[in-house]
Amino acid sequence: MTEPKKTRVAAVQASPVFLDLDATVKKAVALTEKAAAKGAETVVFPETWLPGYPVWASRIPAWRLHEAGRRLFARLSQNSVEVPSPATEALGRAARKAGVNLVMGVNERDADFGRASLYNTILYFGRDGRLLGKHRKLMPTFHERVIWAPGDASGLGPHDTSAGRLGGLICWEHWMPLSAYALAAQGEQVHAALWPSVYGLGEVEGEMVQTASRHYAFQGRSFVVAACGWLEKDELPRDFELAKEAREWPDRLLVGGSAIIAPDGRYLAGPSYEGEDILYADLDLTEIPKQKQSLDIAGHYARPDVFQVTVDRSRRDPLQVTGLEEAESSSPDGEALRTPRQKAQKK
Numbered sequence: 001m002t003e004p005k006k007t008r009v010a011a012v013q014a015s016p017v018f019l020d021l022d023a024t025v026k027k028a029v030a031l032t033e034k035a036a037a038k039g040a041e042t043v044v045f046p047e048t049w050l051p052g053y054p055v056w057a058s059r060i061p062a063w064r065l066h067e068a069g070r071r072l073f074a075r076l077s078q079n080s081v082e083v084p085s086p087a088t089e090a091l092g093r094a095a096r097k098a099g100v101n102l103v104m105g106v107n108e109r110d111a112d113f114g115r116a117s118l119y120n121t122i123l124y125f126g127r128d129g130r131l132l133g134k135h136r137k138l139m140p141t142f143h144e145r146v147i148w149a150p151g152d153a154s155g156l157g158p159h160d161t162s163a164g165r166l167g168g169l170i171c172w173e174h175w176m177p178l179s180a181y182a183l184a185a186q187g188e189q190v191h192a193a194l195w196p197s198v199y200g201l202g203e204v205e206g207e208m209v210q211t212a213s214r215h216y217a218f219q220g221r222s223f224v225v226a227a228c229g230w231l232e233k234d235e236l237p238r239d240f241e242l243a244k245e246a247r248e249w250p251d252r253l254l255v256g257g258s259a260i261i262a263p264d265g266r267y268l269a270g271p272s273y274e275g276e277d278i279l280y281a282d283l284d285l286t287e288i289p290k291q292k293q294s295l296d297i298a299g300h301y302a303r304p305d306v307f308q309v310t311v312d313r314s315r316r317d318p319l320q321v322t323g324l325e326e327a328e329s330s331s332p333d334g335e336a337l338r339t340p341r342q343k344a345q346k347k
Contacts, residue, residue: 005286007163009190010040011279012228013258013272015235018052021079025050025087026338028104029094029161035278036098039129042163046229046258047170047194048120050106051079053229055198055253056242057143068241073239074145080118081110088123088131096129099162103168103192105227108136110149113318122168124159126337130158137170137335138179152316158188164285168192182311185222185298188287192217194345197228209257210271218265221291223283226261230255263291298326309327 017023027118028045035043047053051253054076060066081087088105095102101124108121113133120137136151156179167188173179174193183191193213197206209228217224231254259270260281268281295301 003285004162004164006284007041007190008039008227008280008282009042009223009260010035010038010044011225011258011260011270012043012045013228013230013256013278014276014333015231015254016052018231018235019075019079019237021081024052024252025090029044029090031278032098032100032102033110035114035280036100038278038280040280041100042103042161042166042170042225043098044103044192044194044225044227046227047105048107049229050081050104051076052107052231053196053198053254054144054147055231056245057147057229058198059245059249060242067152069146069244071241074339076107076147077109077116077118077283080107081121081123082109082111083123083134084131085111091123092125092129092131094123094129095127099127100164101125101166103166103194103225103227105127105170105194107148111122118147119151120144120153120170122170122192123169123220124166127158127162132161133157133317135168137171138173138176141172147169151315153182153311153314156182156311157186158183158222161270162200164189165281166190166192168194169216170194171196174216177202178309180220181297181309182218184222185309188220189221189288191220191251193224193226195228195257196347197230197255198253206255206257210259213259214265215268217261217263217298219295219297221263221288221297223263223285223288224261225272226257226258226259228257228271230256236284241321263288274275290324 032043060069062204088153093174106121107267108119110117124132124134133155135155140148158165165187166185188258205277213226257271269279
């Protein structure tokens with residue numbers, strides 16, 4: 001692939017059709033087309049945009065059984081994304097039709113093991129519509145642990161795209177210095193920073209989203225496309241399970257703050273706090289080596305003789321099946337005993 005020099009990116013700040021997967025996918029397709037019409041080559045959506053960030057999790061007794069919370073989890077599960085599925089196929093078609101690299105935050109329902117656990121996941125689609133890979137959030141934050149399982153590092157790496165080496169992290173992963181180092185060491189150029197921007201975590205917390213995104217850009221000498229969530233209370237579904245409790249919630253549940261940031265930490269667009277928006281910026285990737293002359297944290301500014309970072313990129317499957325050859329030879333259903341990865345390896 002020819003090394004790109006300039007590219008246009010877009011950060012989408014918009015409300016999902018909350019807890020409605022099919023309707024939110026349709027909105028994603030429309031917003032992707034809109035960004036492409038403005039010349040965007042890469043389009044980034046916020047954290048768990050499909051079908052929405054679980055804004056209730058921090059507002060109910062998270063660490064003991066809560067009946068409405070369990071019903072909401074079941075509803076979220078039913079509207080979450082399996083990989084692959086009709087939802088991922090629709091996103092891939094949208095990326096191919098628009099000719100963009102598409103970065104989408106989703107609630108992912110595990111389709112291989114257990115078939116019930118959810119993950120906070122980034123999906124990457126190339127301009128040809130192909131799913132380039134996925135990254136599951138390594139450690140859900142505090143109350144999020146009653147919603148999502150922790151991911152592994154099998155998807156912790158940038159992808160070669162027409163717009164450069166594209167990687168990403170989710171929310172508080174930006175305060176995990178080793179994950180940032182791992183991406184920088186793999187030559188990340190354009191970074192998708194997916195945030196929910198939850199109201200009620202405090203003014204300092206909101207400022208720290210900007211601080212973390214700008215620090216990431218400066219430290220790793222990469223461009224950062226920070227896509228932050230937006231959701232108003234009147235956009236909750238009419239049959240929302242916590243409608244009574246929500247009367248006491250603020251009118252704005254996710255408050256935005258999307259921005260696009262250069263490798264020296266300066267803003268190229270945003271931050272935006274005024275509602276639904278799509279931010280655009282033209283990136284000159286030749287700016288990266290200029291900035292890395294003074295600071296390359298995984299290059300001349302590293303000290304591998306003092307510090308070494310090891311990343312385990314293996315998948316952490318909860319089930320391993322042995323004795324397959326014997327089982328397959330004695331049973332017509334032996335093939336069904338293989339795990340999804342073992343089936344793929346056999347092919």
